[in-house]
Amino acid sequence: MILALEYHRSPGRYIAARGLTATKPGRLLTGAIAGNVSPLQLVNRQAPRLPGPGWTRVTPLLSGICGSDLALLAGRASPYLSPLTSMPFVPGHEVVGTTLDDLPALPRGTRIVLDPVLSCRARGTPACRWCASGHENRCDHITTGAIAAGLQTGFCGDTSGGWSWQLVAHGDQLHPVPDGLPNDRAVLVEPLACAVHAVTRVDVPSGASVVVIGAGTVGLLTLLALRELTAAGPVYLMAKHEHQRSRARDLDATALIDPRRGVRSLRRMTAARMHLPERGSEFLLGGVDMAFECTGSPGGLDTALRLVRAGGTVVASGMPAGGVDLTPLWYRELQLVGAYASDSEKADFATALRLAGSPVLDGYVDTRYPLGRWREALNHAANAGHLGTVKVAFDITRR
Amino acid sequence: MSRPGFVLEVDERTPPLLIHEGEGFRLEPLPLGTKVIYPPDSLPGIRQVDAAIRRALLAPEGTEPLPELLSPGMRLTIVFDDISLPLPQMRTPDIRQRIIEQVLELAAAAGVDDVELIAANSLHRRMTPAELRRTVGDRVFRAFYPDHLRNHDAEDRRNLVHLGKTPSGEDVEINRRAAESDLVVYVNITLTAMNGGPKSVSVGLASYRSLRHHHNVHTLRHSRSFNDPPHSAMHHSYDRMASLIDSQIKVFQIEATLNNDVFPSATRFLNKREWEWNVGDQASYLAVRRGNRLLRPMARHRVWQSQFAPYGITGVNAGAPAAVHPRTLASLHRQQLTEVDGQSDIALFGLPFICPYNVNSIMNPILVMSLGLGYFFNLYRGRPIVREGGVAIFYHPVPDEFHPVHHPSYIDFFEEILTETTDPLVLEAKYEEQFATDPWYVQLYRKSYAYHGVHPFYMWYWGAHALEHLGAVIFVGGSRKTTARMGFRAASTLSDALEMASPIVGSSPSISYLHAPPLVLADVR
Numbered sequence: 001m002i003l004a005l006e007y008h009r010s011p012g013r014y015i016a017a018r019g020l021t022a023t024k025p026g027r028l029l030t031g032a033i034a035g036n037v038s039p040l041q042l043v044n045r046q047a048p049r050l051p052g053p054g055w056t057r058v059t060p061l062l063s064g065i066c067g068s069d070l071a072l073l074a075g076r077a078s079p080y081l082s083p084l085t086s087m088p089f090v091p092g093h094e095v096v097g098t099t100l101d102d103l104p105a106l107p108r109g110t111r112i113v114l115d116p117v118l119s120c121r122a123r124g125t126p127a128c129r130w131c132a133s134g135h136e137n138r139c140d141h142i143t144t145g146a147i148a149a150g151l152q153t154g155f156c157g158d159t160s161g162g163w164s165w166q167l168v169a170h171g172d173q174l175h176p177v178p179d180g181l182p183n184d185r186a187v188l189v190e191p192l193a194c195a196v197h198a199v200t201r202v203d204v205p206s207g208a209s210v211v212v213i214g215a216g217t218v219g220l221l222t223l224l225a226l227r228e229l230t231a232a233g234p235v236y237l238m239a240k241h242e243h244q245r246s247r248a249r250d251l252d253a254t255a256l257i258d259p260r261r262g263v264r265s266l267r268r269m270t271a272a273r274m275h276l277p278e279r280g281s282e283f284l285l286g287g288v289d290m291a292f293e294c295t296g297s298p299g300g301l302d303t304a305l306r307l308v309r310a311g312g313t314v315v316a317s318g319m320p321a322g323g324v325d326l327t328p329l330w331y332r333e334l335q336l337v338g339a340y341a342s343d344s345e346k347a348d349f350a351t352a353l354r355l356a357g358s359p360v361l362d363g364y365v366d367t368r369y370p371l372g373r374w375r376e377a378l379n380h381a382a383n384a385g386h387l388g389t390v391k392v393a394f395d396i397t398r399r
Numbered sequence: 400m401s402r403p404g405f406v407l408e409v410d411e412r413t414p415p416l417l418i419h420e421g422e423g424f425r426l427e428p429l430p431l432g433t434k435v436i437y438p439p440d441s442l443p444g445i446r447q448v449d450a451a452i453r454r455a456l457l458a459p460e461g462t463e464p465l466p467e468l469l470s471p472g473m474r475l476t477i478v479f480d481d482i483s484l485p486l487p488q489m490r491t492p493d494i495r496q497r498i499i500e501q502v503l504e505l506a507a508a509a510g511v512d513d514v515e516l517i518a519a520n521s522l523h524r525r526m527t528p529a530e531l532r533r534t535v536g537d538r539v540f541r542a543f544y545p546d547h548l549r550n551h552d553a554e555d556r557r558n559l560v561h562l563g564k565t566p567s568g569e570d571v572e573i574n575r576r577a578a579e580s581d582l583v584v585y586v587n588i589t590l591t592a593m594n595g596g597p598k599s600v601s602v603g604l605a606s607y608r609s610l611r612h613h614h615n616v617h618t619l620r621h622s623r624s625f626n627d628p629p630h631s632a633m634h635h636s637y638d639r640m641a642s643l644i645d646s647q648i649k650v651f652q653i654e655a656t657l658n659n660d661v662f663p664s665a666t667r668f669l670n671k672r673e674w675e676w677n678v679g680d681q682a683s684y685l686a687v688r689r690g691n692r693l694l695r696p697m698a699r700h701r702v703w704q705s706q707f708a709p710y711g712i713t714g715v716n717a718g719a720p721a722a723v724h725p726r727t728l729a730s731l732h733r734q735q736l737t738e739v740d741g742q743s744d745i746a747l748f749g750l751p752f753i754c755p756y757n758v759n760s761i762m763n764p765i766l767v768m769s770l771g772l773g774y775f776f777n778l779y780r781g782r783p784i785v786r787e788g789g790v791a792i793f794y795h796p797v798p799d800e801f802h803p804v805h806h807p808s809y810i811d812f813f814e815e816i817l818t819e820t821t822d823p824l825v826l827e828a829k830y831e832e833q834f835a836t837d838p839w840y841v842q843l844y845r846k847s848y849a850y851h852g853v854h855p856f857y858m859w860y861w862g863a864h865a866l867e868h869l870g871a872v873i874f875v876g877g878s879r880k881t882t883a884r885m886g887f888r889a890a891s892t893l894s895d896a897l898e899m900a901s902p903i904v905g906s907s908p909s910i911s912y913l914h915a916p917p918l919v920l921a922d923v924r
Contacts, residue, residue, distance in 0.1 A: 261814055268811050273839040 001044045003399075004164030005374055007072070008088035010039035018075030031382030034073035035375035040091075042374060048160040048168045051146045052124060056101035058112065058169050060396040062187040062368065063162030064094030065381040067216060067296055068319045069154070073378065076321045085155040086148035092162025092394070093154035096177060096186040103171040112174040113189040115349050116152035117341050118159070122170035123147055134345030137197070152341070163371065163394055175349050178357070184365040185356045187393055188221065190342075193352035195221035198292060198317040198339035199229055200346050206231035209288040211257075211266060213304050214295035215239035215248055216384070217364070217391050218317055222292050223251045228355055236269065236288070238262050238303075243388045250360050259303075266307050281306060283328060288312065298322030308334055315339050368395035401440035404737025404919060409433040414673050418749035419916065420794040420876055421762065422703045423691055424669070426684070427794075427893060433910040434743065436784065437672065438919030441659035442734050444711015448494070452501050455653060455715045461722030465502065465584075465651060469509035473581040477502055478604060481520040481550075482530050483755035484588045485657055490707045494655045496536035498586045498715070502653075503539065515576055516548040519585070519603025522610065522844070522851035523756065524805050525550040530759070553606040553851065554841050561608075562647055565639035569612035574604040578648060585720075587654045589727045591774075592626040592735075592920060595654045596724030597634065597641030607835050607853060612636055616823040619863045624777035626920055628728075641720060652720040654727040657710040658734055659917035664709070670917065696800075703752045704759055735920040739784060742923060744908035745900055746785035747893075748775045750795040751916050756850065756858070761802040764881040765809050765858050767795050772872065773861030775913065781923040784911045788870040790900040792893070797877040804848055808840045812855035813884065821886040823863040831856045870903045 017037045020026035026033065034040075050057065069091050071077045093116035102108045119136035120127045123145025130138035143149035150156020153167060160167035177186045195218060204210065210232045212219050219237065226232050234254035239245045245256045257265045263282040267274040272286025283306035291304035296318030304314045305328040313335045329336055342348035367389050369377035374394070381392040407413065415426035416435060429435070445451045456465040469475065479495045482488070499516070506514055516535065518526050531548060532540040540548065551574050552558060560578040562571040577583050577600070585603075589595035602610065612618075613636035619625070621632035628634035644650065662669040666687055668680035676684070694702060714730035716723045754762060754770040762770075771793040776783065785791055801810045816830050831853060834840065840852025865872075873896045874882045877889035890896035900908065913919060 258814075264811065265815060267839060268815065268833075268837065271833075271837055271839070273842060 002047045002160070002165040003371055004043060004045050004090045004160060005040055005092075005371060006043045006045065006088045006090055008039050008041070013037055013039040014075050016075070017073065021074045021076055030070065030074045031379030034070055034382060035378045038073040038075070040073055040374075042371065047166050048158060050101070050168055051158060054103065054171050055168050056099045056103050056106070056171065056174070058095070058097040058099055058114070058167050058174075059165065060092070060095050060097040060162045060167065060394075061111075062096050062183050062365070062393045062395060063092040064187050064191070064365070064391055064393045065377060066094055066191065067218065070378070070382055071296060071319060071321060074382075077319065078321060081151065084142055084149060084151040086150050086157035089150065089155055089157045090161035090164045090167070091154045092164065093152045094187055094190040094393075095153075095162035095167070096183050096189070097396075099174065106171055106174060106176065111177045111186070113177055113186050113349070113353070114153060114162070114169055115173045115175065115193070115342065116154055116190065117173070118142065118147065118150055118152060118156055120145070121172045135343045137341040137343045163374070165396060165399075175353060178353065181353070181356060185361050187365055188217070188361055188391065189349065189352045189356050191217050192221045192225070192356055193342035193348040194218065194317070194339070195225040196229065196348045196351045196355070197342040197346075198222055198315050199225040200348070201339045202290065202313050202315055202337055204230035204232050204290065207233035208290055209234045209236075209270060210290045210292065211236040211238065211288045211304075211307055212292045212294055213238045213262070213300045214293070214318065215241070215244035216294065219294035220244070220247055220251060220364075220390065222294055222317060223248060223253055224355060224358070224360070226292075227252050229351070234269070236266060241385045241388070244385065247390070262303055263306060272309070280325065284309075290315070292317050294318050296321060298324050305329055305334060308332070310334075313337060364390040365393050366390075367392050368398070370395060370398035401442050404437055404439040406737065406739055407435040407437060409435060416673050416912070416914070417669065418747070418794050419751040420749060421796050421798075422699050422752045424688070424749070425794075426673070429747070429912060430897070430910060433747075433912055434739070435912045435914050436737055436739055436919055436921050437914050438659055438735055438737060438917050439733070441670065441711070441917070442713050444658055444660070444713060445715070448497060448712050448715070449501070451712070451715045452498050455717035456501060456505065459651070459718030459723075460716065460726065461719035462651065465717070466505050466509060468582050468649070468651060469506055469511050471510035471512070473511055474513045474579065475506055475511050475515075475582050475584065476577045476580040477514065477516045477584045477586065478519050478577060478600070479516070479534065479586040480588050480599075480603065481518045481523055482526050482534070482758045483523055484594065485590045485708070485710065486753045486755060486758070487661065487706045487708050488533075488758060489657070489710045491533060492536055493534050494588060494712055495534050495586050496539065498653050498655070499535055499539055502584050502586075514543075514547065516543050517574060517576065517604070518550045519599065520550050521603050521605055522553055522607065522854055522857075524844070524848045524850050527848060551604050552845055554845050559606050562643055565643050567636070567639055569636060569640060570608050571601065571640045571643045572606045572609045573600065573644065577604050581649065583648055583650045585650055585652045587652065589654050589656050589731055591778075591918060592628065592728055592731055593631070593634070595727055596628070596652075596720055597637035599652065599720070600644055600648075600650055601637050601640035607851070609640070611835075614857045614860060616827050616860050616863045619860045620867055622777075623864065624779050624783070626777050627780040645720065650720055651717065652723045653715065653717040654723055655712055656714040656727055656730040656734065658713050660710050661708050661917045663706060700761065732920065735918050736780070736922050737919050739911070739921045739923045742782055742784060742786040743789065743911040744786060744904035745790045745792060745897070745910045746776075746783070747910060747912040748791065748793050749915070750775065750793050756854070757802075760805045761800050763801045763806055763809055763813070764797050764799065764885060765813055765855050767797050768885055769858035769861045771795065771862070772865035773858070775915065776862070776865040778913060778915065778919065779921045779923050783868060784913060784921050784923055785869065787868055788903070790871045790873065790904055790908075791865065791869050792873045792875060792896045792900070793877075794875045795877060797874055797881045797889075799878060799881050805850060806855075807843055807849050808834055808837070808852040809850070809855040817884050823860055823866065826856060826859060871900060873899055
């Protein structure tokens with residue numbers, strides 16, 4: 001038996017959470033709703049079985065709480081994803097752990113980070129066109145094969161997830177962690193790989209002006225990836241909280257913008273023209289070349305579309321939720337690009353492991369909770385910005 | 400016979416004294432020994448204003464009578480001060496209307512057909528059609544607007560002319576229509592000693608390229624004060640520019656001065672010395688103060704902005720600018736100058752609801768700073784009323800309010816630039832150019848009713864001399880957020896303000912209170 005946080009199907013609780021967090025007071029109580037209204041519970045359950053050869057059991061050491069996890073628990077995740085999960089499942093896809101079984105290139109006891117995408121190789125199906133070309137994150141076989149449906153570990157009923165004492169993972173999902181990389185930084189490798197993927201999804205021309213919307217984990221790591229992997233010119237970051245601004249300065253942000261004045265500030269910095277519609281928010285004529293939306297909120301994507309110059313590019317890096325006015329996309333002939341997870345074509349995880357070696361990421365995981373204090377952990381994660389934290393993680397070794 | 404200005408020393412018999420605080424006022428008991436600087440009583444206005452104008456036009460100083468300067472086929476441009484003067488706005492008919500109508504009559508009689516009227520708004524916001532109509536009157540407005548009555552556009556490159564550089568290397572670039580006219584008639588209201596004279600054309604019709612030579616931190620810090628032209632580096636620059644302009648353009652300057660009848664009859668107690676208030680004045684004070692407090696902010700803005708002053712005209716002088724202005728200043732000094740013996744540790748100022756840049760608008764925190772540390776602090780000749788290293792205490796709520804149409808660049812300046820620094824030199828070096836050339840601000844200045852992008856910087860520079868001179872600045876009743884953003888302190892009461900000032904000036908400081916409005920120019924010996 002293992003201890004795990006299990007998410008089960010409950011349309012009533014999902015709708016209740018969704019309804020509550022749709023209100024302004026509810027949004028302020030997202031953490032409490034995620035912990036008390038969502039269909040998540042701490043259970044003792046059977047350890048997951050190995051689905052076949054090439055798989056190993058993994059004992060998580062640290063397992064991060066991602067914005068997409070919180071969106072799921074707060075009822076804000078899109079129902080679009082529901083066929084791509086199998087319930088009940090154990091959330092948690094930002095994992096650093098140790099293997100319990102020998103694999104050909106991965107002896108038992110290896111410290112690993114998990115690429116959570118459950119693609120054709122893990123499922124034992126013939127490679128789809130995407131997996132064959134190194135774009136596993138686009139896998140078409142995500143609902144078939146040897147294991148139950150699930151777009152990632154952490155959303156699949158057969159693999160367990162990082163918020164438990166044990167999960168199973170295919171060897172292709174695992175990346176050994178260099179000895180010198182502490183767990184606190186290793187647990188950031190998965191979101192960092194997503195950031196690397198987002199930045200490499202588009203061509204960032206030398207000198208291009210970029211705005212990153214959101215200064216949570218994804219936003220800050222996207223800033224790091226932009227600075228390390230591209231020759232972008234000015235990179236502006238919208239950050240609500242002072243600790244986020246301080247970290248962004250360490251990552252060489254050109255300027256930090258208060259989200260309440262985002263459009264107005266960028267107008268000044270880019271010498272654009274600003275206009276205020278009869279209804280709705282301001283928009284720019286002119287603006288930045290590219291925007292990376294890293295909040296996953298409808299407001300974030302809406303803002304991004306209003307900030308980018310004609311012909312510019314908006315990358316949706318956060319998991320989007322809610323409706324957005326796409327008029328700027330049409331009128332300004334923008335390119336809207338999705339960026340989901342990571343792939344092997346450009347070795348996103350390898351790059352992320354290299355970038356995670358930077359000491360500038362020290363202190364990003366400054367709060368760890370045992371599984372037993374999961375409600376506190378979720379509340380903290382939902383209010384991480386206010387509380388001066390970037391990433392909250394479960395410390396599975398504390399039992 | 401009007402009584403001259405004087406300095407009252409507060410003693411046990413002195414009643415609480417009136418202090419303005421934005422859109423409001425209070426009676427404040429001041430510490431014993433406080434020197435209160437009162438302006439002279441309001442001078443009697445000229446009874447026959449139209450006759451005085453006619454005399455000035457027909458018997459000008461230093462040039463031929465106006466009719467002799469007018470001839471058929473010539474290009475005549477009449478330029479007039481914009482809405483920033485006078486303060487508050489005057490009752491109609493505006494003195495500019497009266498002067499312009501007479502100039503136009505003379506022009507018509509001389510057969511002049513090519514006449515244009517231009518508001519000398521420099522980098523100020525454009526005047527609306529209603530504001531233009533109120534200034535020049537219905538008859539002129541109907542005859543000339545919109546094709547021949549317009550605002551100066553300091554960003555219309557095609558309609559600017561670079562006249563050259565002064566011997567000090569200052570660019571002089573002004574309105575093309577004025578520069579290419581056979582005669583420019585400038586209609587001015589000299590409200591303070593800094594207005595009029597060499598400033599009129601060189602500033603009112605200029606562009607940023609020209610203005611940056613004198614509207615800068617160095618010049619303002621060496622203008623002591625800018626209401627004392629002989630000791631004002633800014634006016635020295637105006638003089639150099641005016642010389643260049645006069646060498647190329649014939650300017651006929653008409654300057655009017657006003658008396659101190661600033662407040663209408665309903666609030667006439669505001670024009671009187673407190674111990675002379677009768678029962679009616681005291682009742683009016685209580686009623687107005689009570690009613691004012693009950694108003695919602697927007698209604699209060701409207702009420703105060705609809706105050707039109709029943710000014711009397713104390714002088715109309717016309718002729719060559721250099722010959723006219725000394726006479727104008729003499730007239731102004733008769734109305735505003737009060738001798739003061741020595742400086743104090745602390746200066747008190749009550750800041751009123753109006754400044755040159757919030758007419759029909761909102762007094763934002765930057766304008767409050769400019770009004771207090773710029774305009775009011777510089778109401779001196781000789782030396783400031785407060786010693787170097789002393790403390791200035793202003794009364795104003797400094798609300799966090801901005802007019803989104805009139806002051807867009809002020810919003811960004813306050814929200815983004817002042818959070819980084821309040822040092823005028825750093826602001827000037829790091830951000831002025833960016834704001835001055837920002838295409839959006841330029842567009843709003845030209846097409847909307849916005850002050851130019853660089854204007855908030857000028858407002859900040861306006862206080863540069865005071866910022867350098869003073870040891871501390873405290874706002875009684877000021878918002879803590881806005882005052883802190885600007886690097887100042889807020890106090891709830893005068894006692895608190897004095898307590899805050901005590902580490903700098905001690906526990907028994909000498910205090911001077913500049914009792915304005917009406918305006919008073921302290922001649923500090």
